[in-house]
Ligand SMILES: Cc1ncc(COP(=O)(O)O)c(C=O)c1O
């Protein structure tokens with residue numbers, strides 16, 4: 343086992359060993375790493391590390407229905423999450439979001455089986471809460487003394503909330519055009535907010551510099567292993583809510599792509615656990631035409647994406663010109679038989695108004711991109727009208743402005 347970046351040593355020897363976590367593994371070169379110290383990316387290729395669990399053992403000891411009867415929230419899957427001691431779980435009630443039938447929308451589109459996973463119900467108003475709950479809990483457990491992350495907005499607000507609840511100092515670096523609601527939220531939670539000119543990639547460079555200078559843990563998307571673990575619970579819930587099967591299509595608004603990586607991992611884990619079969623949904627990543635690095639790579643058959651020049655879109659969470667987990671996202675989409683597509687901001691605006699007026703759901707622009715993408719798939723004949731499809735409504739409409 344190799345060691346990697348660290349701050350202080352573990353806060354205490356874990357006592358309650360109820361997590362099946364065994365080790366970390368590089369998503370690219372498969373080198374194993376010690377999971378019980380703070381790690382960032384693989385030192386040899388700087389690519390994401392993924393958490394691995396003793397799933398064969400878990401298969402014989404865990405009962406999916408027993409877990410499902412526990413208190414609502416993502417920590418009901420605690421044995422399959424990375425935190426060893428329950429005392430270290432930092433929770434604000436994230437997860438167990440509703441999977442809503444979108445009947446009026448479906449009728450207007452002439453389709454059946456359209457569902458929306460309403461992630462805007464999460465603490466701080468977005469699915470980023472799941473990832474930060476897992477990452478902050480594990481960082482606390484392993485003795486981190488401070489946390490820093492770049493953010494388009496929502497991840498920073500979530501980090502500030504969970505970091506505060508854990509009693510850890512938080513620094514959030516956002517592009518200066520990040521949504522005001524997220525900036526204000528982060529500040530109210532007591533985070534140090536640093537605004538930089540430029541894009542999330544520029545914020546990322548500044549966060550890495552601060553992390554090195556101040557010995558705080560960099561919890562950038564997929565640059566530490568555990569945000570993806572929180573996000574994977576969306577995949578567990580999907581299976582649970584559909585009676586232990588998966589839908590035919592999942593449409594997801596992709597920036598850094600942690601949700602896709604996490605959910606794809608969840609589906610594999612669920613199958614190894616014997617909780618679902620081999621069928622997988624086709625994964626569709628939706629991006630903006632103004633920032634579509636994954637779509638370009640998908641179309642040109644590349645495994646790695648080139649940074650997207652002059653990235654521009656009003657959907658702040660999709661303004662991500664390059665993603666460190668690009669190959670994991672592209673591998674998952676391809677293995678699932680899905681695709682990556684780009685939509686215009688104007689299509690997101692229209693979709694947002696449609697979801698609100700037909701379904702009573704006020705979602706963020708990124709979330710609305712899923713409907714715009716789905717409409718495009720239908721028009722292009724890439725999805726059948728009766729294919730059961732889940733739109734990931736990743737954030738609340740109340741967040742912007
Ligand atoms: C509401 C919303 N949806 C989608 C995304 C993109 O998420 P991911 O980085 O997991 O691709 C973000 C990221 O900021 C977001 O805030």
Ligand SMILES: [Zn+2]
Nearest residue numbers: 368371384387
């Ligand atoms: Zn590696």
